[in-house]
Amino acid sequence: MAATTTVCLEPRVKEMLNGLKTHREESYNSVIERIATMAYDSEPLTDSEIKGIEESLKDIKAGRYYSEDEAKKMLGID
Template sequence: MAGEVTTIKITPGVKQRLDRLRRYPRESYNEIISRLTTEKEEEGITEEDILDIEEALEDIKAGRVYSTAQLKQKLGLD
């Protein structure tokens, strides 16, 4: 529910780190923590990443891969 709050205990070191992460002087700890957790959640693997991985696995299964030595030979870099 909006308006509800809770209290958490943090060490002085964590408080100092949160203070350094402030984007503006009056940014609340709640805003800092919310921003950090949102940014972390958004860092995850994307759908495009998953599709690229699946495509690469299919290439491996189908033998559409080369070793470094094979690639050098194919490109005439021996």
């Protein structure tokens, strides 16, 4: 038998969960499990990927980037 936990929800959150039910009799457990499964990232970013993104954002902020048209022209796919 599964363990049971009581959760206190604000009425607006309960209504949101009701709106996410796939059918009227679907349990809140199933709704929450579906949401949690969608939100769970089984392949989170590595430290080097995060560092690369941070470096790219710095380049963008410093104006070191090419427009799509410029990149196409440089690659000869214009």
